[in-house]
Amino acid sequence: MQRTTLDLWVGLFVMAGVAALVILALKVGNMGSFSAPESYTVYAEFDNIGGLKARAPVKSAGVVVGRVTGIEFDTQSYKARVRMELEKRYPFSKDTAASVLTSGLLGEQYVGLETGADSAMLKDQDKLTLTQSAVVLEKLIGQFLYSKAAEGGGKNEAAPK
Amino acid sequence: MMFGRDALSVRGLGANSIDALWRLGYATRFFGLTLSHSGTCGRRPRLVVREVYYTGVLSLVIILVSGLFVGMVLGFQGYQTLTTYGSESALGVLVALSLVRELGPVVSALLFASRAGSAITAEIGLMKATEQLAAMEMMAVDPIARVIAPRYWAGVISMPLLAAMFSAMGVFGGYLVGVVLIGVDEGTFWSQMQAAVDVREDVFNGVIKSVVFGIAISWIAVFEGYDAPPTAEGVSGATTRTVVTSSLVVLGLDFIMTAFMFRGM
Numbered sequence: 001m002q003r004t005t006l007d008l009w010v011g012l013f014v015m016a017g018v019a020a021l022v023i024l025a026l027k028v029g030n031m032g033s034f035s036a037p038e039s040y041t042v043y044a045e046f047d048n049i050g051g052l053k054a055r056a057p058v059k060s061a062g063v064v065v066g067r068v069t070g071i072e073f074d075t076q077s078y079k080a081r082v083r084m085e086l087e088k089r090y091p092f093s094k095d096t097a098a099s100v101l102t103s104g105l106l107g108e109q110y111v112g113l114e115t116g117a118d119s120a121m122l123k124d125q126d127k128l129t130l131t132q133s134a135v136v137l138e139k140l141i142g143q144f145l146y147s148k149a150a151e152g153g154g155k156n157e158a159a160p161k
Numbered sequence: 162m163m164f165g166r167d168a169l170s171v172r173g174l175g176a177n178s179i180d181a182l183w184r185l186g187y188a189t190r191f192f193g194l195t196l197s198h199s200g201t202c203g204r205r206p207r208l209v210v211r212e213v214y215y216t217g218v219l220s221l222v223i224i225l226v227s228g229l230f231v232g233m234v235l236g237f238q239g240y241q242t243l244t245t246y247g248s249e250s251a252l253g254v255l256v257a258l259s260l261v262r263e264l265g266p267v268v269s270a271l272l273f274a275s276r277a278g279s280a281i282t283a284e285i286g287l288m289k290a291t292e293q294l295a296a297m298e299m300m301a302v303d304p305i306a307r308v309i310a311p312r313y314w315a316g317v318i319s320m321p322l323l324a325a326m327f328s329a330m331g332v333f334g335g336y337l338v339g340v341v342l343i344g345v346d347e348g349t350f351w352s353q354m355q356a357a358v359d360v361r362e363d364v365f366n367g368v369i370k371s372v373v374f375g376i377a378i379s380w381i382a383v384f385e386g387y388d389a390p391p392t393a394e395g396v397s398g399a400t401t402r403t404v405v406t407s408s409l410v411v412l413g414l415d416f417i418m419t420a421f422m423f424r425g426m
Contacts, residue, residue, distance in 0.1 A: 020329035
């Protein structure tokens with residue numbers, strides 16, 4: 001069996017195809033977040049998570065420290081139960097506060113963590129108790145309108161007399 | 162089969178439907194036959210390598226050039242639309258996601274069907290018309306194992322590789338237009354892209370799509386060639402049918418797979 005130039009071309013072709021796949025995986029996609037290093041799972045219950053989705057980043061001080069891996073509705077407390085995987089190399093204190101935040105005005109939503117003063121650290125399967133819900137824009141506007149209307153209403157009643 | 166008055170009548174419609182069902186069943190049996198006769202390809206990989214050259218390597222030029230241009234057009238069009246919302250930093254995301262999820266597998270499959278699928282059909286059809294397949298059988302050489310199966314497997318191997326190269330080339334084209342020509346910030350372009358494109362959800366699903374397209378196109382191409390009436394007219398008709406059928410099948414399969422993969426969870 002002798003080698004031919006045809007084999008060389010096919011070899012080059014297969015190499016180029018595999019290289020393109022590797023480029024897509026590493027350069028275009030983000031392989032790092034896919035095969036996350038060692039992590040631990042914590043839970044948090046929110047009154048309202050707004051538009052938070054699974055795979056959203058968990059950030060502390062702006063740095064991505066983990067990912068949201070699951071969201072479900074808890075029928076015991078009627079709250080949203082968010083499961084997060086945090087990287088092992090980032091330990092947080094037990095009284096860490098979690099809040100659903102938005103990057104920019106209309107950007108994607110993420111979970112922000114702010115560490116507390118407790119010396120005990122979060123362990124696997126722990127639950128965060130201090131949570132703050134997402135800001136719902138409609139409610140905010142509604143409150144603003146109500147407060148404006150209350151101000152304006154008082155003046156109008158006073159004026160005719 | 163039935164043209165003229167009969168094609169419009171109820172009888173013609175029934176005959177055509179039954180004929181289509183018949184062909185589908187025959188094609189399915191032929192697919193099974195091809196798979197069960199694929200052992201020779203494993204024992205003599207040289208047969209497949211030779212066909213990968215003809216179906217894959219020779220399709221490279223059209224795939225790479227189309228990928229580059231599709232990516233560049235996406236760069237222009239995406240930028241145009243995104244500036245309206247002041248979010249041209251998301252250009253990389255738009256280019257990469259549309260290529261990896263949809264355009265890469267689908268457009269390269271359509272090109273592959275017209276470039277390589279038609280060639281496979283014409284070759285096999287002509288072999289049949291000139292009685293080469295019958296001659297092989299006379300010499301106790303199995304034409305399905307020796308001719309059909311290598312071409313089928315070469316198509317299945319080539320398709321995902323070509324689609325990956327198309328997508329990579331398209332992203333490069335989008336980069337050329339977006340970053341080099343228009344001047345979107347290079348760091349934002351890549352970092353937003355990497356943050357948004359998920360390897361398992363997007364890249365891997367794109368590869369699955371292209372593998373399925375490869376199987377479908379190769380199957381249609383070898384079947385149409387094998388089933389072609391052994392005349393000049395028959396071979397040309399089979400070649401046309403390969404391109405038309407596989408294009409429609411690719412678009413239909415793409416819809417089904419997209420509905421499964423990206424339901425908007």
